[in-house]
Amino acid sequence: MxxxxxxxxxxxxxxxxxxxxxxxxxxxxxxxxxxxxxxxxxxxxxxxxxxxxxxxxxxxxxxxxxxRGLPVPSAQGSVAAYLTYWLENVAIHHLRENTYTRYTAVAGLYLIPGLGRKKVAKLTAKDVRTWLNQLRTTCQCCTRRLDAGRDKPRCCAAGNCCSKRLSPLTLAYVHSVLKSALEHAVREEEIPRNVARNVRIGTPRPRRFEPLTAGEARQLLAAAQGHRLHALFELALHTGLRKGELLGLRWEDLDLDAGTAAIRRTLQRTAAGGLTTLPTKTRASERRIALPTRCVQSLKLHHEQQKREREAAGTTWQHDGHVFTTAQGRPIDPTNLTRAFITVLHKAGLRRIRFHDLRHSTATLLLEQGVELVVIKELLGHAHIGVTATVYAHVRLRLQRDAINTLSTALGSPETAETASGDGDEPPPCAALVR
Structure with missing residues (x-):
């Protein structure tokens, strides 16, 4: 048997x-x-x-x-159907709310109208390349009928095309969303390879920023004196913290006696939850940083000021431990912080920049003072030192040029070299002085 x-x-x-x-x-x-x-x-x-x-x-x-009720996508289905499945069942569980909102917008505005009718299994690199080239050269105002939605058309709908094309950075972002969706299809063995990875669109130029010089930074801090958020602006310039990290700081994160701050969370406004406290952007963003003595003193004064505001607010005070709050103890909306920052810029007589450019200003000034790149990387909370090196490549190039000019002076005529080296007991300088 x-x-x-x-x-x-x-x-x-x-x-x-x-x-x-x-x-x-x-x-x-x-x-x-x-x-x-x-x-x-x-x-x-x-x-x-x-x-x-x-x-x-x-x-x-x-x-x-x-x-568990999770449908399995079909490679025989369309790109539109797969993107809808991926957004609703996969991406929503792995992305922050704001990132998920951007992914959904990209899919609705560009991916589905351009590639939605094609079969996922039959999508080729040529299809993706042709679509990206068309997207690169097409006026978005005409395609999306943006001018037609205005009360008084003034460009495309009036017969004068404004040639509103996508920037290289936006095009690269759209391409990355498609790659992410198809990569998941590969992991689920729905398609053998990710054809979007075989398409190269070139590396877009990084967004230009105008960091403050040391003199402009001093002007800004002088103009911020007396402002109720003076400690915030000073902390931003000295540490390079992101806007959300500054607004997400709680008093329990600060050790003013030791002069340190633990960066654990960020404050953001989301469509569903309003002002929401979230974990830091990446694991590397969760870090402990040293606070300058000047910032420690400002934070102590700010704490005393907050106590006075709490007494003045009485029963209307709604405090949940944040360092920087409104006069009623509520968290500060990032948009309101931007408005306050623009007001301080105007008072200081400085050009208009983004709040995020304070972060760039910190890194630039540190580089110019000869601080090691790895130290700046840890302070800013970048995931990889390559990010720091890429973003601030122009600063390093300028420092290299200054160093080479200094060496050229030392290797010039004997008279010049003797003047540069003083009495000859000191070694020649290896980097230009920052003034």
Whole structure:
């Protein structure tokens, strides 16, 4: 009598709903079963691996996801259908709310209108390249009928095309969203390769910024004297913290006796939750930084000021531990901080810059003072030192030029070299002085 144990593993009977598994003639194992598909339908999926155990694990994972109500996308479906599945069932669980909102906007404005009707399985690199080239050269005002939505058309709808094209940075962002979606399709073994990765669009130039000089930074701090957020502007210029990191600071994060601050969270406004406290941008952004003595003193004065505001507000005070708040103790909206910053800029007589340019100003001034790149990377909370090196490449290039000019002076005529080296007891300078 034959028992189940005597039956070959490839022929064992599996329970209903568990699917089937068998070994192919080429030696690979194939497992197949029915799972939930978009549109509340069911379809049969097949997975493959070199061992029975791995093939069965893959099938079990897909069936378990199906039992939880998560539909499995079909490569035979359209790009539009797959993007909708990916956004609603995958991206929403792995992205911040604001990032997810941008991904959804990119899909609705560019990906679905341009590639939505094509089949995911039949999408080629040529299709993606042709679409990107068309997107690069097409006026978005004409395509999206932006001017037609105005009360009084003044360009495209009036017959005068404004040639509103996507910037290289926006084009690269649209391309990256498509790559992310197709990469997930590859991981789910719906398509063999990510064709969007085979398309090169070139590296866009980084956004230009105008950091403050040391003199302008002093002007800004002088103009901020007496402002209720003076400590915030001083902390921003001395540490390079992001706007959300500054607004997300709590008193429990500060050790004013030791002169340190723990950066653990960021404050952002989201469409669903309003002002929301979130974890830092990346793991590297969660860090502990040293505070200059000047900032420690300003924060102590700010704490005393906050106590007076609390007494003045009385029962209307709503404080949850934030360092920088409104006069009623509520968290400060990032947009309101921007308005206050522009007011201080105007008072100081400085050109208009973004608040984020204070962060760039900190890094630029530190580089010009000869601070090591790795120290700046840790202070700013960049994930990789390559990010710091790339963003501030122009500053390093200028410092290199100054150093080379200094060396050129030292290697010039004997008289010049003697003048540069003084009495000859000191070594020649290796970097230009920053004034």
């Amino acid at each position: 034959t028992t189940p144990r005597d039956t070959p593993v490839s022929r064992r009977t599996r329970a209903n709903g568990d699917g089937t598994i068998y070994q192919r003639k080429d030696g690979r194992w194939e497992a197949a079963g029915y799972v939930l598909a978009p549109g509340n339908t069911r379809r049969r999926v097949r997975v493959y691996d070199t061992t029975r155990k791995e093939a069965l694990a893959k099938l079990t994972e897909k069936i378990a996801a199906s039992n």
